[in-house]
Amino acid sequence: LRSKLPHVGTTIFTVMSQMAKDHNAINLSQGFPGFDSDPKLLELVAKYTREGFNQYAPMSGVPALQDVLSAKTARCHDYEPDPETEISIVSGATEAIFCAITAVVKPGDEVLILEPAYDSYEPAILLSGGIPIHIPLKKGDFSIDWERVISSVTFKTKAIVINTPHNPSGYVWSSSDLDHLAQLIRDRNIFVISDEVYEHITFDERKHLSLIGHEELREKSFVCGSFGKTFHVTGWKVGFCIAPPELMEEFRKIHQFVTFSTVTPIQHALAEYLKTPSNYESVSEFYQKKRDFFCQGLKTTGLEFSPAQGSFFQMASYGHLSDISDKELAERMTKELKVACIPVSAFYHNGQDHKFIRFCFAKEDSELQEALGRLEGLK
Numbered sequence: 001l002r003s004k005l006p007h008v009g010t011t012i013f014t015v016m017s018q019m020a021k022d023h024n025a026i027n028l029s030q031g032f033p034g035f036d037s038d039p040k041l042l043e044l045v046a047k048y049t050r051e052g053f054n055q056y057a058p059m060s061g062v063p064a065l066q067d068v069l070s071a072k073t074a075r076c077h078d079y080e081p082d083p084e085t086e087i088s089i090v091s092g093a094t095e096a097i098f099c100a101i102t103a104v105v106k107p108g109d110e111v112l113i114l115e116p117a118y119d120s121y122e123p124a125i126l127l128s129g130g131i132p133i134h135i136p137l138k139k140g141d142f143s144i145d146w147e148r149v150i151s152s153v154t155f156k157t158k159a160i161v162i163n164t165p166h167n168p169s170g171y172v173w174s175s176s177d178l179d180h181l182a183q184l185i186r187d188r189n190i191f192v193i194s195d196e197v198y199e200h201i202t203f204d205e206r207k208h209l210s211l212i213g214h215e216e217l218r219e220k221s222f223v224c225g226s227f228g229k230t231f232h233v234t235g236w237k238v239g240f241c242i243a244p245p246e247l248m249e250e251f252r253k254i255h256q257f258v259t260f261s262t263v264t265p266i267q268h269a270l271a272e273y274l275k276t277p278s279n280y281e282s283v284s285e286f287y288q289k290k291r292d293f294f295c296q297g298l299k300t301t302g303l304e305f306s307p308a309q310g311s312f313f314q315m316a317s318y319g320h321l322s323d324i325s326d327k328e329l330a331e332r333m334t335k336e337l338k339v340a341c342i343p344v345s346a347f348y349h350n351g352q353d354h355k356f357i358r359f360c361f362a363k364e365d366s367e368l369q370e371a372l373g374r375l376e377g378l379k
């Protein structure tokens with residue numbers, strides 16, 4: 001068999017989680033919470049399972065969940081998408097991103113990716129015969145170098161994949177970023193795949209600005225989200241896509257042959273749970289405490305960092321301490337200090353090593369405390 005993805009191996013998240021397990025290390029690598037969801041939400045899933053909501057959901061989602069997501073979107077971003085034609089519930093943001101990319105990219109099309117980038121974008125582009133064009137984010141704060149983005153556009157550019165709040169840097173888009181993007185795609189046939197899975201995790205009074213809230217942008221965007229991040233249930237793999245009807249029609253043509261539909265009782269449970277805004281509005285505050293706690297401890301480890309603006313990740317640099325590669329450092333930290341992290345070179349298509357590592361701080365404070373104590377060994 002000739003591989004369709006010859007340069008792709010097993011994802012770094014699987015590799016590092018396995019290494020953490022093998023060496024009995026605290027796992028701050030792959031991003032998943034170390035605590036459970038609200039018992040009320042868990043009980044709702046049990047209730048809908050018991051009540052017999054266990055057969056296929058409608059292809060585009062359970063209407064009650066589409067409705068409540070539409071109302072929530074109106075509340076958060078001042079635009080009420082039509083639940084029937086503009087919202088689909090799918091099996092995680094990964095599926096949403098894959099279907100959106102597959103819907104727009106044809107062989108030879110160029111797709112802009114801002115690096116470091118989450119690892120699922122590029123393989124999806126390649127499988128559709130697209131050509132990923134990698135644009136580095138600015139050194140320092142990982143903001144967007146709009147001049148470079150603009151100069152990378154050609155007549156072949158078909159789409160741009162963006163991510164705010166950003167994994168791994170935590171950078172949160174400003175309204176000026178949105179305006180730059182609008183200007184970029186104005187009068188051009190360029191679509192946007194917007195990965196907003198950390199929409200409810202922003203810090204220091206920053207507000208997540210969804211592309212849905214921007215009139216010009218939403219007309220050409222697939223906004224992808226995930227309930228896994230917001231409600232500490234990454235294993236459920238329930239996400240969504242919001243897009244204008246003509247884009248959503250194409251998106252659904254793909255979705256119906258990738259998974260067809262998404263887990264039924266959980267959709268009903270989420271529909272009920274999302275009716276209470278405090279259930280999602282409290283998430284930023286919850287994680288800000290964790291970020292502050294983790295960053296406070298990180299100060300005495302010798303690592304350098306600026307506190308994340310959003311997401312549940314904290315990046316840190318170590319170049320002033322050591323010359324070893326980030327992969328080697330991550331491996332040694334896992335085996336010797338017993339703390340696993342992600343080497344950020346995995347977020348670059350050519351494995352560029354800028355001597356950054358990423359920690360997931362979505363863990364109990366006691367676990368973070370223990371990890372921070374072990375990281376003192378870096379000095």
Ligand code: PMP
Pocket residue numbers: 031091092093094095118163167195197225226227228234237238239
């Ligand atoms: N995008 C980003 C930036 C992520 O960090 C993740 C985390 N898994 C995903 C997409 C995928 O989300 P899901 O688990 O809902 O597929």
Ligand code: GLN
Pocket residue numbers: 011013014029030031032167
């Ligand atoms: N999004 C998670 C992270 O960045 C990982 C998800 C996965 O393992 N596919 O760590």
